[in-house]
Amino acid sequence: MFEQGAQLKARHGAENVFDFSLGNPNLEPPDRFKEVLVDVAKASGSGDHGYMPNTGYASVRQAVAEFLSGEQGVSVTADEVIMTCGAAGALNVILRAILDPGDEVITPAPYFVEYGFYADNHGGVLKTVSTKSDFTLDLQAIQAAITPRTKAVLINSPNNPSGQIYSEGSLLQLGSLLTGEGRRLNRTLYLISDEPYRKITFDGVKVPSMFSCYAESMIATSYSKDLSIPGERIGFLAVNPQATYKEDLLAGMALANRILGYVNAPALMQRAIQSLQGVSVDATIYKKKRDLLCDGLSECGYEFVKPNGAFYLFPKTPIRDDVAFVKALQEELILTVPGSGFGAPGYFRIAFCVDDDTIRQALPGFERVLNGFDHHNTM
Amino acid sequence: MFEQGAQLKARHGAENVFDFSLGNPNLEPPDRFKEVLVDVAKASGSGDHGYMPNTGYASVRQAVAEFLSGEQGVSVTADEVIMTCGAAGALNVILRAILDPGDEVITPAPYFVEYGFYADNHGGVLKTVSTKSDFTLDLQAIQAAITPRTKAVLINSPNNPSGQIYSEGSLLQLGSLLTGEGRRLNRTLYLISDEPYRKITFDGVKVPSMFSCYAESMIATSYSKDLSIPGERIGFLAVNPQATYKEDLLAGMALANRILGYVNAPALMQRAIQSLQGVSVDATIYKKKRDLLCDGLSECGYEFVKPNGAFYLFPKTPIRDDVAFVKALQEELILTVPGSGFGAPGYFRIAFCVDDDTIRQALPGFERVLNGFDHHNTM
Numbered sequence: 001m002f003e004q005g006a007q008l009k010a011r012h013g014a015e016n017v018f019d020f021s022l023g024n025p026n027l028e029p030p031d032r033f034k035e036v037l038v039d040v041a042k043a044s045g046s047g048d049h050g051y052m053p054n055t056g057y058a059s060v061r062q063a064v065a066e067f068l069s070g071e072q073g074v075s076v077t078a079d080e081v082i083m084t085c086g087a088a089g090a091l092n093v094i095l096r097a098i099l100d101p102g103d104e105v106i107t108p109a110p111y112f113v114e115y116g117f118y119a120d121n122h123g124g125v126l127k128t129v130s131t132k133s134d135f136t137l138d139l140q141a142i143q144a145a146i147t148p149r150t151k152a153v154l155i156n157s158p159n160n161p162s163g164q165i166y167s168e169g170s171l172l173q174l175g176s177l178l179t180g181e182g183r184r185l186n187r188t189l190y191l192i193s194d195e196p197y198r199k200i201t202f203d204g205v206k207v208p209s210m211f212s213c214y215a216e217s218m219i220a221t222s223y224s225k226d227l228s229i230p231g232e233r234i235g236f237l238a239v240n241p242q243a244t245y246k247e248d249l250l251a252g253m254a255l256a257n258r259i260l261g262y263v264n265a266p267a268l269m270q271r272a273i274q275s276l277q278g279v280s281v282d283a284t285i286y287k288k289k290r291d292l293l294c295d296g297l298s299e300c301g302y303e304f305v306k307p308n309g310a311f312y313l314f315p316k317t318p319i320r321d322d323v324a325f326v327k328a329l330q331e332e333l334i335l336t337v338p339g340s341g342f343g344a345p346g347y348f349r350i351a352f353c354v355d356d357d358t359i360r361q362a363l364p365g366f367e368r369v370l371n372g373f374d375h376h377n378t379m
Numbered sequence: 380m381f382e383q384g385a386q387l388k389a390r391h392g393a394e395n396v397f398d399f400s401l402g403n404p405n406l407e408p409p410d411r412f413k414e415v416l417v418d419v420a421k422a423s424g425s426g427d428h429g430y431m432p433n434t435g436y437a438s439v440r441q442a443v444a445e446f447l448s449g450e451q452g453v454s455v456t457a458d459e460v461i462m463t464c465g466a467a468g469a470l471n472v473i474l475r476a477i478l479d480p481g482d483e484v485i486t487p488a489p490y491f492v493e494y495g496f497y498a499d500n501h502g503g504v505l506k507t508v509s510t511k512s513d514f515t516l517d518l519q520a521i522q523a524a525i526t527p528r529t530k531a532v533l534i535n536s537p538n539n540p541s542g543q544i545y546s547e548g549s550l551l552q553l554g555s556l557l558t559g560e561g562r563r564l565n566r567t568l569y570l571i572s573d574e575p576y577r578k579i580t581f582d583g584v585k586v587p588s589m590f591s592c593y594a595e596s597m598i599a600t601s602y603s604k605d606l607s608i609p610g611e612r613i614g615f616l617a618v619n620p621q622a623t624y625k626e627d628l629l630a631g632m633a634l635a636n637r638i639l640g641y642v643n644a645p646a647l648m649q650r651a652i653q654s655l656q657g658v659s660v661d662a663t664i665y666k667k668k669r670d671l672l673c674d675g676l677s678e679c680g681y682e683f684v685k686p687n688g689a690f691y692l693f694p695k696t697p698i699r700d701d702v703a704f705v706k707a708l709q710e711e712l713i714l715t716v717p718g719s720g721f722g723a724p725g726y727f728r729i730a731f732c733v734d735d736d737t738i739r740q741a742l743p744g745f746e747r748v749l750n751g752f753d754h755h756n757t758m
Contacts, residue, residue, distance in 0.1 A: 038420045049610050049611050051403045085641060266612050
C-alpha cells in the first residue's frame, strides 16, 4: 500500500491524492520524545549500544512494569515484561512460544490482517469469528469456535479497523468462558491482548484492564501510536502475574525473542522510552479528525459505527463488493482499504491519521462515489 | 550466558571474573558514529520516526548498495538491498522466504549455534558437515550432504567460532559444486553468506566477494561488529544481481520482513548508518588482543588454529569432554563456551573482544587448568 500510494502521488501530485490507506500516524512525536532522544544519544556511554539481556535492560523493564501496574491495576514486576520490536514483534514472540503445530488461534473479525501470517509463521492456524453488528464481542461465536486444538483467543482493542473498544463486562465474560472451556478441555486457553491503540481513546472511554479480567492473559503493545514512532520498532509484551505457567511462558518468550532474530529490542529506543512512560500524543487531535470525518460522511449518507478509539473508521460499502467500491474511490484519488482485507467484506477502512484538510477535501469525492452507486442501484 | 556471567560477577566482583563467553564487542563505537547519531536525533523532522517501505528508506538502501558494489566488485542497486534488524533478522527473513517444509540447509561446523533455530523457525532442517582440521571448507563433505531436499548452503566467514576466512579459491569451487549439483537435481541451490565480521580481519587477509563466486547467492550482515552496536539491531540483506529468481526472492523477503513482525529496520539507525558507510572500528586493536591471547595460550601449551578474522579463538580442549573442561575453567572464574555448542566437541571458544588486562590476568588460570588435566592424564 505504501508503494502504491507513492506511485499515485508521483503521477498526480501528492496534494491531489487523499491517502487514508495507512495506519502511519500523522501527528509528530511529542516534543518530550525528541528532547529525550537527543539526550539519550548524547549521553550514550560505554557499552550502551551493545547487547543487553535478550529481554531488555532491567531498568527499562522496571519503568515499564511500574507504569503498567498503574494502568492495569495489578502489580506487575520487571520479570513479567520483555521489551520487543514493536507489537508485531511481541505477537510473533508470544505465538512462537505458545503454539504447537496445528494449534488454533481465534480472533474476532474484523481483524488486523497480519494475524493470519503471524499464526502461520509458527505452525498455527487463525480462525476468525464474527462480531456483533456494532463490532463488539460475540461470545457465543467465540465459544462455538473453540476446539481441542484451540490455544488462544487474540483480541485487539481499540480495534483496527473498527475502532471498537471491548467493554469490561464482555472481557470478564470472555474470561469466564475461557476458564470454563479450558477446564472442560483440560487445556490452558490464553487470552492475547494486542493493544497498541490503548492510549488513543475518545469521549472519556477507557480500555479495561486485561490482567484484571482473566489470569491466563498476556499483553502485546508498542509505543508506535501513542508516541508516533512506528518506524522505530519499540514495544513490549507482558505476562499476567497470575498466569499458571508464568515462568515457563516468560522463559519461552525470552528464547523466542532471541531465536526469531530480534535478539533484543533496539537499545537506544529502550533507553528513550524509559523516560517517556505516560507521555503520549494528544488524542483529542484524533478525536477532532474522527468527528470531522464522521460528520462529513454521515451527511453524505454513509453508514458506520462511530469509533471510540484508534484512528480508523469502518463504514459499510453501499454495494456488496467492497473491492469494487474501493476501486471506485481510487478513481477519485481516495485511497482506502477493502473490508475483505480484514475478514469483513461489505465494509471499507478509512485511516483518519491524516491532515484535517485531507479529510475536508476528500469529502466531495466520497459523496460523488456514494451517489454514483445509489444512482446505479435505483436504475 | 549473559545472565550467568552477571551472577558470577555479582558474587565474586566483576574485576575477578574473566568473561570470554560473549561476542559483545568491547570496543566503543567509532567517534563518528556518536556524532552522526546525535546529528540524526537532532535533525529528525516530519515523519522521520514513522513507517517507511518495509524494505527500508530508498536513500539508505542506495548508500548501502553503492558501498557494497565497491566491496563485492559487482554492481548492486538499491532494489537488491533490504534493511533488516541485524544479521539475525536478515537470516530469518531469507530462510522464511526460501524454505519449504522439510527443506535442508547445509552448514559447515563449527557453526553459530543459532542457525539450527533459524532453520527450524521456518520449517527447515539444519544439516552440519565437518570442515578440515584447519576449519577450512571440506567440499567433499558438502557434496556428500546434498540431497533432493537441499535448498541452501549457509556459510559464515570470518567464522564464529573459528575465526577462519574461506579463500576465494574454495568459494569458487563451492560455487561450481552448487551449480553442478543444482543442475543434476533440477533445483536452485542457494549460497547464503552470513558475514557480520567481514571488516574485522588481520594480517592483510581479505574476505572474498561472495557475489563474484556464485550467482545464486545472498548476503546477510549487520553493523553490529564493525560499529560495535549489536544492541541497536541494524543490518541488511542483499541478493546477487545475477540470481535467476531475483525479483521473486526480493519480493518474498520484503513480505517476510513484514510478517515476521520486524516490519522494518529501526528508522533512526537506518538514517545513521546512511552516513557511516565504510566507517569501522580499528581492527588492529582486535589483532593485538588476538596476538596477546595466542602467544599466551601457545606458551601454556594449548593447541589452536590462529584466526584471521572475527574476535574468537577456538582451541582444542586437552580432554575429550569439552563441557567438563569449560566447567574446570569456570572454577578459575574464566568463562568460555564448549565447542559442542558449535557442533564441534573437543574444542572451546574464547571470545577475545575484552580488555587486554582480562586476557593477561586470565592466562595463569588457563595454564593451571591445562596443567591440572595433563597431571590427571599421566596418572
